[in-house]
Amino acid sequence: MIEGAFCPTGKAEKLLLSTDGSEYSEGAIREAISFAKKCSSRLCAMSVIETNPEYETVGAKELEKQDVKLLNHLDSIKQRATAEGITCDVFLCHREEPHECIVDEARKRQVDMIIIGRRGIKGLKRLFVGEVAAKVINSAPCKVLVVPREARIGYRRILIATDGSEDSATAVSEGIGIARRCGSDIIALSVARSDRELPHARDLAEAVAEAARKEGLSAEVIAPKGKPDERIVEVAAGHGADLIVLGTFGSTGIGELLMGAVTERVIGSAGCGVMVVRAQGG
Numbered sequence: 001m002i003e004g005a006f007c008p009t010g011k012a013e014k015l016l017l018s019t020d021g022s023e024y025s026e027g028a029i030r031e032a033i034s035f036a037k038k039c040s041s042r043l044c045a046m047s048v049i050e051t052n053p054e055y056e057t058v059g060a061k062e063l064e065k066q067d068v069k070l071l072n073h074l075d076s077i078k079q080r081a082t083a084e085g086i087t088c089d090v091f092l093c094h095r096e097e098p099h100e101c102i103v104d105e106a107r108k109r110q111v112d113m114i115i116i117g118r119r120g121i122k123g124l125k126r127l128f129v130g131e132v133a134a135k136v137i138n139s140a141p142c143k144v145l146v147v148p149r150e151a152r153i154g155y156r157r158i159l160i161a162t163d164g165s166e167d168s169a170t171a172v173s174e175g176i177g178i179a180r181r182c183g184s185d186i187i188a189l190s191v192a193r194s195d196r197e198l199p200h201a202r203d204l205a206e207a208v209a210e211a212a213r214k215e216g217l218s219a220e221v222i223a224p225k226g227k228p229d230e231r232i233v234e235v236a237a238g239h240g241a242d243l244i245v246l247g248t249f250g251s252t253g254i255g256e257l258l259m260g261a262v263t264e265r266v267i268g269s270a271g272c273g274v275m276v277v278r279a280q281g282g
């Protein structure tokens with residue numbers, strides 16, 4: 001295994017890349033290999049073929065063709081990783097619920113992060129349509145990095161979205177840790193749904209910025225009013241964020257910022273990578 005220049009997350013001994021073989025997975029493949037190289041990680045590349053009575057009607061020969069196609073795809077990833085000095089395992093799974101196979105494999109291998117594309121193709125390999133990606137995120141035993149097809153993960157500016165919840169606090173810690181290791185600027189964001197919530201949102205964002213500044217980092221505070229997912233995506237694009245870091249769940253009221261549905265909408269609209277972090281045991 002090669003020595004990585006630096007590992008943005010501090011620890012990433014094992015990474016799980018989940019790909020459906022479509023062009024929509026290319027960003028995740030590229031960034032998984034890049035991340036593994038930086039962190040001297042062991043990489044597992046996996047694909048899932050969705051199986052249920054409806055698809056079984058296409059016949060065994062069609063399923064066999066899909067197996068061969070995906071195994072060839074996984075082998076090409078292994079070759080790309082090996083060329084970079086990365087140890088890469090491959091795994092093909094058949095499951096009625098694709099997200100269960102991804103999460104089970106992540107638990108079994110005790111991976112530090114799952115890397116996925118944000119959407120996929122329909123039919124037997126309907127893996128990264130929003131619903132499945134959301135299920136992976138909500139069930140994953142580790143953080144999840146979602147990479148749009150054209151995105152390249154950078155660390156110049158990191159947007160940390162907070163609602164004050166436990167998952168959000170874990171995301172804040174993760175985001176500041178990445179920024180400290182990479183010398184990133186921080187955009188501290190909390191969104192209020194009403195004028196009444198604006199002071200609280202400002203306080204939450206200020207707390208993130210203060211924690212970042214204690215680490216010697218530059219931090220900008222933004223606390224707008226509006227729909228949380230829309231404001232997060234707008235601020236990320238307008239301020240040139242290279243990565244969004246947020247949690248999966250929130251509390252009530254303003255805490256709805258990081259509920260699963262909002263997180264899913266951020267992932268679906270953001271032009272950059274999104275790292276979703278959960279509190280341990282969450």
